[in-house]
Amino acid sequence: MSKKYIIQNNPFIVPTTDGKTIKEHFGNATTGGSKISIAHMIAPAGWSEPFQIPEFDEYTFIIKGKKQFIIEDEVVTLQAGQSIKIQKNTRVQYSNPFNEDCEYLAICLPAFSIDLVNREE
Template structure:
């Protein structure tokens, strides 16, 4: 019997949160143990924000709908639907949605996201 050369993800890992953000990891450490890459479908509610962090992974974000604010080092950037960004590892960044509608996006991290590698400020 030959092994399948693909994996369809129908049951992503839903990351527990306390801030209203919905995180569904399709591939990565929590889902399939992959430490090289993580791919997650996110929904950040209006008014959401998280602490500054200096992650030890590159993070790519593609905005599906709504808007998302990034404070990268000391520069504020706002992305809208259809735009994407790559933020290099060891860059201080804060993610937020100070707007009035939900922001839906895809986040890809290399190596895979882990809370230890995120290096969030306390």
């Protein structure tokens, strides 16, 4: 009889060049599943990414610190205990312009893929 659950003890640590820590627990890199991805992230103070138009819904739950989102032309700041869902095909920029690290969970439906994120140059 096969188990009906998976305990993830060894998330995939995504290599980055911007100081951000990404540990994917479930998704393309860890389980090869493309339906959902769940990642534990730490964005250092001063971090930002280029604008993007992802082809997936992204849910973010802030554990510690604050994170800034520019969604289309609106600036939204979340802090610990808050969460947000950003619908696919929405232009968004993620950043942490604050003086402390931001720890959060990111859940993408379908799973995050560099081919679906559509980052601007």
